[in-house]
Amino acid sequence: MASSKYTAVAHAAAEDASGGGLFSLLMSEVRLVELLVAAGVFVVLHALWQGKRQGVAVWPVVGMLPSLLLGIRQNIYEWLTCVLRRQGGTFTFRGPWFSNLHCVFTADPRNLEHLLKTKFASFPKGEYFRATVRDLLGDGIFSADDETWRQQRKTASLEFHSAGFRAMTASSLVELVHRRLLPVLAAAADAKGGDGEIDLQDVLLRLTFDNVCMIAFGIDPGCLRPGLPEIPFAKAFEDATEATILRFIMPTAIWRALRRLNLGRERSLRCSIRRIDQFAYDVVAARRKELESSTCNAGPARSDLLTVFAGMKDDNGNAFSDKFLRDVCVNLILAGRDTSSVALAWFFWLLNQHPTVEQRILDEAKDILKGREFHEDKVVFRPEEVKRMEYLQAALSEALRLYPSVAEDEVFPDGTVLKKGTKVVYAIFSMGRMESIWGEDCLEFKPERWLRADGRFTSESAYKFTAFNGGPRLCLGKDFAYYQMKFVAAAVLLRYHVTVAEGHPVVPKLALTMYMKHGLKVTLRRRDGAGLLTENA
Numbered sequence: 134m135a136s137s138k139y140t141a142v143a144h145a146a147a148e149d150a151s152g153g154g155l156f157s158l159l160m161s162e163v164r165l166v167e168l169l170v171a172a173g174v175f176v177v178l179h180a181l182w183q184g185k186r187q188g189v190a191v192w193p194v195v196g197m198l199p200s201l202l203l204g205i206r207q208n209i210y211e212w213l214t215c216v217l218r219r220q221g222g223t224f225t226f227r228g229p230w231f232s233n234l235h236c237v238f239t240a241d242p243r244n245l246e247h248l249l250k251t252k253f254a255s256f257p258k259g260e261y262f263r264a265t266v267r268d269l270l271g272d273g274i275f276s277a278d279d280e281t282w283r284q285q286r287k288t289a290s291l292e293f294h295s296a297g298f299r300a301m302t303a304s305s306l307v308e309l310v311h312r313r314l315l316p317v318l319a320a321a322a323d324a325k326g327g328d329g330e331i332d333l334q335d336v337l338l339r340l341t342f343d344n345v346c347m348i349a350f351g352i353d354p355g356c357l358r359p360g361l362p363e364i365p366f367a368k369a370f371e372d373a374t375e376a377t378i379l380r381f382i383m384p385t386a387i388w389r390a391l392r393r394l395n396l397g398r399e400r401s402l403r404c405s406i407r408r409i410d411q412f413a414y415d416v417v418a419a420r421r422k423e424l425e426s427s428t429c430n431a432g433p434a435r436s437d438l439l440t441v442f443a444g445m446k447d448d449n450g451n452a453f454s455d456k457f458l459r460d461v462c463v464n465l466i467l468a469g470r471d472t473s474s475v476a477l478a479w480f481f482w483l484l485n486q487h488p489t490v491e492q493r494i495l496d497e498a499k500d501i502l503k504g505r506e507f508h509e510d511k512v513v514f515r516p517e518e519v520k521r522m523e524y525l526q527a528a529l530s531e532a533l534r535l536y537p538s539v540a541e542d543e544v545f546p547d548g549t550v551l552k553k554g555t556k557v558v559y560a561i562f563s564m565g566r567m568e569s570i571w572g573e574d575c576l577e578f579k580p581e582r583w584l585r586a587d588g589r590f591t592s593e594s595a596y597k598f599t600a601f602n603g604g605p606r607l608c609l610g611k612d613f614a615y616y617q618m619k620f621v622a623a624a625v626l627l628r629y630h631v632t633v634a635e636g637h638p639v640v641p642k643l644a645l646t647m648y649m650k651h652g653l654k655v656t657l658r659r660r661d662g663a664g665l666l667t668e669n670a
C-alpha cells in the first residue's frame with residue numbers, strides 16, 4: 134500500500150515535471166520565434182533604410198546582390214540607370230562579403246574627366262586586368278600601360294591618320310559593301326515569303342570582322358559571303374573573347390586552378406587561343422617573307438598595321454618579335470570587330486521606329502549626289518561625300534548615345550582617393566540617359582540635338598558622350614568607325630527600306646559589347662525597284 138501511495142505521488146510529480154518542462158520548452162520556443170521575427174523585421178527595416186540611403190537594399194552577408202540579381206532578370210542597364218538617377222550619378226555597390234564584386238558606379242561627367250584625363254596616370258588598366266586577359270591579348274594596346282602602351286598608341290595613331298591608311302580603309306569598304314554585303318542583302322530581298330528574313334546584326338558582324346582583319350593583318354577572312362559560312366579563325370576569336378570575359382566574373386583562384394588543370398572553359402580557351410595563334414603566326418611569317426622580297430624591289434604597298442609594325446625597330450634597334458606583332462593585331466581585332474556593327478544594328482532598329490529620320494537621311498544622301506549622274510543601284514559613295522553626311526553622323530551619334538556599343542567600362546585605381554584596387558565602373562549606357570546631361574528629352578531619339586542652327590554636326594565632350602571613351606585612351610578607331618558606319622548605312626538605305634520582323638524581340642545581351650540578344654531579324658524592300666549593280670564592277 135505504502136509502495137502504491139509512493140508510486141502515485143511519484144507519478145503525479147513526474148506528470149507535473151513533464152508538464153512544466155513542456156511549458157517552459159514551449160515558452161523558450163515562442164521566445165526564439167519572437168526573437169527570430171524581431172531579428173527578421175530589424176534586418177528588413179535596416180536593409181530598406183540602407184536602400185534609401187545607398188540606392189539599393191543592403192542585406193547581411195550578401196550585400197546588394199539580391200537587388201542586382203533581380204535587375205539582371207529584367208534589364209540590368211535600365212536598372213542601373215534608375216539607381217544612378219536616384220543617387221545623383223554615383224553609387225557604391227556592396228557585393229557579398231565573400232566576393233570581389235564591390236565597386237563604384239558612376240555616370241557623372243566630372244568623375245569621368247577625373248578618371249580618364251586629370252588623373253590618367255593613377256588609373257591604369259593595372260596588373261589584375263592584364264593577368265586576366267594576358268593569354269588572349271598579351272602586351273597589346275588594350276591591356277598595356279605605360280611605355281608599352283604609349284609606343285603602340287603613337288605608332289598606331291600615326292598610321293590611323295595617314296593617307297595610305299585612309300585609302301586602304303576606303304577601298305576595303307567599297308569591296309566589302311558592294312561586292313559582298315549588297316549581294317547578300319539582295320538575295321534576302323529577292324527570296325520569297327518567310328525566306329526573305331535575315332539577321333542583319335549577324336551580317337554586319339561578319340562585315341566588320343572581315344574589315345578589321347584587313348586593317349590589322351591585311352587579310353580578308355571571308356566571313357561575309359553568300360551562305361554565311363563559319364570561319365574557324367572568327368569562331369576561335371569569338372570563343373576566346375567570351376571565355377576571357379568569364380574570368381572577370383569568376384574568383385581568380387578558381388579560373389587559375391581550372392587553367393592549371395586544363396578543365397572546363399579554360400580548356401576550350403586554350404584551344405581557341407591555339408587556333409588564333411596558328412592563324413596569326415602564319416600571317417606574320419608570310420608577311421616577313423613578303424617584306425624581305427619587297428625591300429629588294431619597291432617599298433611595301435600595304436598599309437595594314439602588321440606591315441607597319443613589322444617594318445619598325447624597337448628602342449634597341451631590333452625588329453619586333455613575332456609574339457609582339459601577333460599581340461598588336463589581335464588587340465586591334467578585338468577593339469574594332471563588333472563595336473560598329475552592333476551600333477549599326479541598334480541604328481537600323483531605331484530608324485524603323487522613326488521614319489522621318491530615315492527620310493531626312495535619304496534626302497541628305499540624294500542632295501549630296503546632286504550634280505553627279507547616278508542611278509541608286511550603281512552609286513558608290515566617295516570619301517568626300519561620306520564626310521558631308523552630317524545628318525547621318527548625328528543620327529548615328531544619337532543611336533550610340535542611347536545604345537553605346539560598350540555599355541560600361543572599368544578602371545582600377547592605383548591611387549589614394551579610392552581604396553587601392555577598387556573597381557570604378559563608368560556606366561556609359563546610363564550616361565546617355567541622364568536628364569542632368571541631356572535634358573528632359575534624354576530618352577528620345579532626336580538626331581537634331583547634334584546639329585547646330587546651320588545644320589552642321591557638332592560633337593560633344595568625350596566625358597558626356599562616353600561611347601568612345603575619353604582622354605589619352607580615346608578610341609583610336611573613332612573616325613574610321615564613323616566613316617565605316619556612314620558608308621554602310623548610306624549604301625543600304627539608298628537601296629532598301631529595312632523593316633524589323635514583326636514580333637521580333639529586341640533586348641540587349643548582358644556582355645562586354647551590347648549585342649542584341651536575339652539578333653535583328655529584318656526584311657528588305659527595294660526602293661524604286663532597283664536591281665543590284667555596282668559602279669566599279
Ligand code: HEM
Nearest residue numbers: 274468469472473476538539600601602606608609610614
Ligand atoms: C562604334 C564603334 C566603336 C566604339 C563605340 C568604340 C569604343 C571604344 C571604347 C569605349 C574604347 C575604350 C576601351 C577601354 O580602354 O576599355 C575603345 C578603345 C579602342 N578602340 Fe574603339 N570603338 C569603336 C570602333 C573601333 C574601331 C573600328 C577600331 C579599329 C579599327 C577601334 C580601335 C580602338 C583601339 C585601338 C582602342 C584602344 C585605345 C587605347 O587603349 O589607347 N575602335 N574604343
